[in-house]
Amino acid sequence: xxxxxxxxxxxxxxxxxxxxxxxxxxxxxxxxxxxxxxxxxxxxxxxxxxxxxxxxxxxxxxxxxxxxxxxxxxxxxxxxxxxxxxxxxxxxxxxxxxxxxxxxxxxxxxxxxxxxxxxxxxxxxxxxxxxxxxxxxxxxxxxxxxxxxxxxxxxxxxxxxxxxxxxxxxxxxxxxxxxxxxxxxxxxxxxxxxxxxxxxxxxxxxxxxxxxxxxxxxxxxx
Amino acid sequence: xxxxxxxxxxxxxxxxxxxxxxxxxxxxxxxxxxxxxxxxxxxxxxxxxxxxxxxxxxxxxxxxxxxxxxxxxxxxxxxxxxxxxxxxxxxxxxxxxxxxxxxxxxxxxxxxxxxxxxxxxxxxxxxxxxxxxxxxxxxxxxxxxxxxxxxxxxxxxxxxxxxxxxxxxxxxxxxxxxxxxxxxxxxxxxxxxxxxxxxxxxxxxxxxxxxxxxxxxxxxxxxxxxxxxxxxxxxxxxxxxxxxxxxxxxxxxxxxxxxxxxxxxxxxxxxxxxxxxxxxxxxxxxxxxxxxxxxxxxxxxxxxxxxxxxxxxxxxxxxxxxxxxxxxxxxxxxxxxxxxxxxxxxxxxxxxxxxxxxxxxxxxxxxxxxxxxxxxxxxxxxxxxxxxxxxxxxxxxxxxxxxxxxxxxxxx
Numbered sequence: 001x002x003x004x005x006x007x008x009x010x011x012x013x014x015x016x017x018x019x020x021x022x023x024x025x026x027x028x029x030x031x032x033x034x035x036x037x038x039x040x041x042x043x044x045x046x047x048x049x050x051x052x053x054x055x056x057x058x059x060x061x062x063x064x065x066x067x068x069x070x071x072x073x074x075x076x077x078x079x080x081x082x083x084x085x086x087x088x089x090x091x092x093x094x095x096x097x098x099x100x101x102x103x104x105x106x107x108x109x110x111x112x113x114x115x116x117x118x119x120x121x122x123x124x125x126x127x128x129x130x131x132x133x134x135x136x137x138x139x140x141x142x143x144x145x146x147x148x149x150x151x152x153x154x155x156x157x158x159x160x161x162x163x164x165x166x167x168x169x170x171x172x173x174x175x176x177x178x179x180x181x182x183x184x185x186x187x188x189x190x191x192x193x194x195x196x197x198x199x200x201x202x203x204x205x206x207x208x209x210x211x212x213x214x215x216x217x218x219x220x221x222x
Numbered sequence: 223x224x225x226x227x228x229x230x231x232x233x234x235x236x237x238x239x240x241x242x243x244x245x246x247x248x249x250x251x252x253x254x255x256x257x258x259x260x261x262x263x264x265x266x267x268x269x270x271x272x273x274x275x276x277x278x279x280x281x282x283x284x285x286x287x288x289x290x291x292x293x294x295x296x297x298x299x300x301x302x303x304x305x306x307x308x309x310x311x312x313x314x315x316x317x318x319x320x321x322x323x324x325x326x327x328x329x330x331x332x333x334x335x336x337x338x339x340x341x342x343x344x345x346x347x348x349x350x351x352x353x354x355x356x357x358x359x360x361x362x363x364x365x366x367x368x369x370x371x372x373x374x375x376x377x378x379x380x381x382x383x384x385x386x387x388x389x390x391x392x393x394x395x396x397x398x399x400x401x402x403x404x405x406x407x408x409x410x411x412x413x414x415x416x417x418x419x420x421x422x423x424x425x426x427x428x429x430x431x432x433x434x435x436x437x438x439x440x441x442x443x444x445x446x447x448x449x450x451x452x453x454x455x456x457x458x459x460x461x462x463x464x465x466x467x468x469x470x471x472x473x474x475x476x477x478x479x480x481x482x483x484x485x486x487x488x489x490x491x492x493x494x495x496x497x498x499x500x501x502x503x504x505x506x507x508x509x510x511x512x513x514x515x516x517x518x519x520x521x522x523x524x525x526x527x528x529x530x531x532x533x534x535x536x537x538x539x540x541x542x543x544x545x546x547x548x549x550x551x552x553x554x555x556x557x558x559x560x561x562x563x564x565x566x567x568x569x570x571x572x573x574x575x576x577x578x579x580x581x582x583x584x585x586x587x588x589x590x591x592x593x594x595x596x597x598x599x600x601x602x603x604x605x606x607x608x609x610x611x612x613x614x615x616x617x618x619x620x621x622x623x624x625x626x627x628x629x630x631x632x633x634x
Contacts, residue, residue, distance in 0.1 A: 046633060055541060056629045076545045083543020090632060094538040096229070098236040103228075108542045110225040156542070168632070 002064070003031040003164055003196035004052065009061035011047060021047050022059070023219040029212075031163070034190040034197045036207040039216035046168060048216065049200045053086060053166050054078045066163045083112050087157030089182075089199075091169035095149055095156075097142035101133070104141050105155045112160055120159070127155040131185060147178035154185060158195075165189070167199035171206055183209065226548050229539070230555035233532060241560070244524045248564020248608050249571055251517035255510035255604040256572030261579060262506035263600070264593035266499045270467065273495055275370055276429065277488060278338075278461030279470045280477065282324070284317050285484035317341070317458040318483055324460060327480045333464045333473050338365035339457035341446040346412040347393075347439065349401040356397055356439040358411065360446020360457075369463050372427070378405045379425020384442040391421040395428045396436030411439075411449070419449055511607065517564075518611035525557055525619035536623055537631035546624035553623050557616020558609075565608040569601055 011022040021044045029035055039045040050056040052063060054070050057078070062071040066085050073081060087108075095104045102124055109120040128134055131151040136144050141152060150170070157165050165186070171179040183206060186197050190211075199206070207213050215222040234241050318324065321339045328334055341360035346353060363381045367373050373381045377395065384390045391409070403409055405423050412418050421441070428435055441449075447456055460483075464473050470487035478485040489496050529536070536549055544552075573596075580594040 050629050050633070053541070055632070076547070079540065079543050079545035079548075081543075082541065088541050090538075094534060094541075094632070096232070096535050096538070098232045099229070107225065107229075107539075111543050111548075113225075 002028050003033065003066060004029045004198070005064045006052070007062045007064075009048075009051065009059055009063070011044070011051060011059045021219050022051070022216075025061075025216075025221050027214060027221065029196055029198065031196055032190055032194040034186060034211045035199070035214060036210040036212075037198065037200045037214045037216065038202070038204075038207050039222075043216040044219045045200045045216045049166055049168055049198065052164075052198065053088065054082055083108055084160060085162050085164060087160065087162040087165040089150070089153050089157050089165065089167040089170040091172040095141035095152055097140065099141060100138050101128075101141055101144065101152050102137040104152055105137075105159055107159075108156060109159045124155065124159060127158055131155050132181070147174055147181075150174055150178065150182065151185075154182065158189065161193070162195065164196045164198060167197070167201075169201060170199055171201070171203055179203070179206070226544075226551040227555050230552040231559065233528065233535075233552070234556045234559060237528070240524050240528070244521050244557075244560045245564045245567065247517040247520040248561055248612060249568040251510075251514040251611075252565055252568025252604045252608045253572035253575055254513045255607065256569065256600055257575050257579065258506045258510040259503075259600045259604075260572075260576045260594050260596050261592070262502050263597065264595040266502055267595045268589060268593040269498065270495065273492065274463075274467065274488075276431070276434065277492070278369065279464050279467045279488050280462040280474050281486045281488075281491075282318065282460040282462070282477070282481065282483050283458060283486070284315060317452070317456055318460055319453065320455050321457045321460055322455045324481055324483075328462070328477065331473065331476055333466070333469060334462055335465050336365060336369045336463045338362055338369045338461050339443060340366075340459045340461060341443050341450070341452070341456065342458045343446070343450060344414065345439070347397070347401055348410040348412065349403045349407065352401045354397065354401045355437070356393075357437050358439045358441060358446065358449075360441050360443035360449075362443050369461065375427050375429045377426050377428050381425070383424040384440065384445075387422070387424075388442075388445050388448070389419070389421045390424040390441065390445075392425040392427055392440040393423055394435035394438035395426050396432060397438060398423065398426055400436065413449060415450070417449060417451075510604075514607050514611050517608075518615040521557055521560060521612050522615040522618060525553065525616050526622075528556070529553060529619045529623040532623070533626060533631055536626045537628035540626070540628040541632060549624040549626075550617075550620045553620035554613070554616050557612045557620070560616070561609045561612030564612070565605045568608060569605060572601075572604065 005028040007026050009022055009025040010020070013019040013021055025048065037045045037048060047056070051059050052065075054065075054073075057075075062069060064070070065081075068081070070078065070081060096107070099107070102121065105124045105127065106120050109115060109123070125137070128137055131154060133144075133148050133151050133155070136148060141149065144152070150173070154170075171182050174182065186199070189195050190197050201207050325337060328337060339362055343358050345356055345358045347356050361384070363384050367381055376392070379392060381392070384392065391411070393403070398404060401409065403423055405426060407423050408420055409423060410418055410420050427438065427440065443457065447454065462477070464470060467488065471489060474485045474487035539549065539552070576594055576596060579592050582592045583590065584592045
């Protein structure tokens with residue numbers, strides 16, 4: 001079963017001058033695959049990820065995620081879709097600093113509103129255990145270390161059990177030890193839960209350990 | 223509390239200083255609104271009350287009608303010859319002949335609180351060689367006192383003395399001074415019909431209005447009827463007070479159905495009083511609204527800063543599935559909280575301030591402290607304006623927050 005399929009995508013930047021970033025890109029990703037997107041700076045790999053994430057809707061071509069065509073959805077439908085089907089991990093953790101760790105993790109689930117509060121908290125506690133950040137859950141997100149923050153961000157990405165987890169340089173800002181933890185977690189998730197993982201990365205070691213590498217060069221798929 | 227509201231309040235409370243400044247600006251605006259309006263309506267009430275010390279809410283009298291224009295009437299036939307000689311208005315009847323009958327009719331109107339009849343006529347007063355014109359009022363002492371509280375202006379004697387003896391008269395202080403008489407002296411009153419009668423001064427009155435004090439003479443209405451040879455039920459003016467003087471026009475309309483005499487509500491003869499009240503209200507409302515609007519700009523500014531500071535958070539919220547309306551709610555809830563808290567504290571502060579103003583001594587005329595009129599209506603309006611302005615001031619930044627493009631921020 002396809003987790004994601006991309007058909008003939010073209011993307012232009014209009015400012016400051018027209019620039020053709022992505023040129024006729026098509027590929028499929030299966031469910032449970034751990035894929036990394038690599039390429040030099042300016043090759044369009046981040047741009048591609050933001051298209052896949054549905055945050056950027058200014059493109060030609062079509063994208064299907066989990067069997068649904070996201071190209072035609074309205075902004076509000078997309079927000080709802082992201083909430084349910086896509087989890088994000090960014091290079092800089094981007095937590096809400098004034099909320100507690102637990103609140104940060106449960107935020108997408110509270111937004112989705114499909115489960116009662118106790119169940120959400122219970123699931124969050126399991127993720128906290130899985131990611132080895134126990135004992136931090138009631139602290140403010142701004143009061144824990146960078147490696148821990150990134151793991152909180154991963155827990156937040158996982159809370160709604162999305163079909164796809166996207167990472168923009170998820171380990172780009174971490175030391176070797178934390179990189180290893182993040183990588184192992186991703187591996188485990190892909191294997192055990194059947195969740196698809198797509199990560200943009202510069203880290204060759206990280207990429208080499210993935211199931212598949214998608215390489216971009218000057219806007220073309222290599 | 224839902225998720226959006228929780229995020230909103232977290233954003234708000236993480237910046238206590240800006241939060242309290244915003245709340246304080248609303249507090250100040252609303253308390254000023256309450257102060258201005260309560261003070262102004264206090265002044266208005268005081269003014270109107272002062273005017274009503276000598277003026278009834280509704281006056282019924284015999285009006286000199288303008289002459290009908292006979293010349294323009296269509297002649298019955300072409301051969302009719304029209305002769306108009308010396309056209310003029312003539313008052314065939316004087317005063318109100320049957321006050322008692324009219325009174326009975328008025329008993330059915332529930333808004334009426336008091337009725338008093340007066341017989342007013344110009345006379346000459348003589349005391350030896352000094353002679354002075356005066357306006358003589360024949361009054362019903364008890365009713366008159368009920369309506370105008372006349373007895374509080376008497377500096378000598380009692381109003382009831384007028385009923386005790388048929389030749390009792392009370393003079394304005396200025397008038398008594400002009401003819402050189404005081405309490406206990408005898409004076410002569412001459413009417414325009416040439417009737418002379420001797421009166422004994424039983425009291426002096428001083429209202430503070432110098433013009434009236436220099437010309438006013440008061441006797442009982444029976445004495446006046448006798449003096450002018452009128453019937454037992456005659457009066458020139460029938461004065462009516464009602465419960466709420468703002469309803470005078472409506473009640474006057476009702477009364478005019480019962481009688482052919484002129485029924486005049488106070489507004490008709492006192493446009494200056496009415497317009498001064500209205501102008502003061504306009505000033506009060508525009509100044510206090512301006513203050514609230516300035517507070518609104520303050521909130522707009524603060525909320526804009528908050529939105530700019532929280533750009534990253536907005537982007538991340540959008541990425542994890544919050545839509546534009548959620549973002550609007552997150553920021554709008556903040557200004558609603560500011561408006562609500564500022565509103566409540568503004569009401570309390572306004573109430574305290576106005577209570578203090580009420581105590582400030584101001585001993586001019588009949589006043590003892592600054593006049594203040596507290597009405598729940600002002601408080602409700604102040605609160606509503608505060609909420610509406612903060613809502614608007616919060617909505618614009620919230621809307622711009624909802625339009626943030628997450629990609630631009632997350633990519634850095």
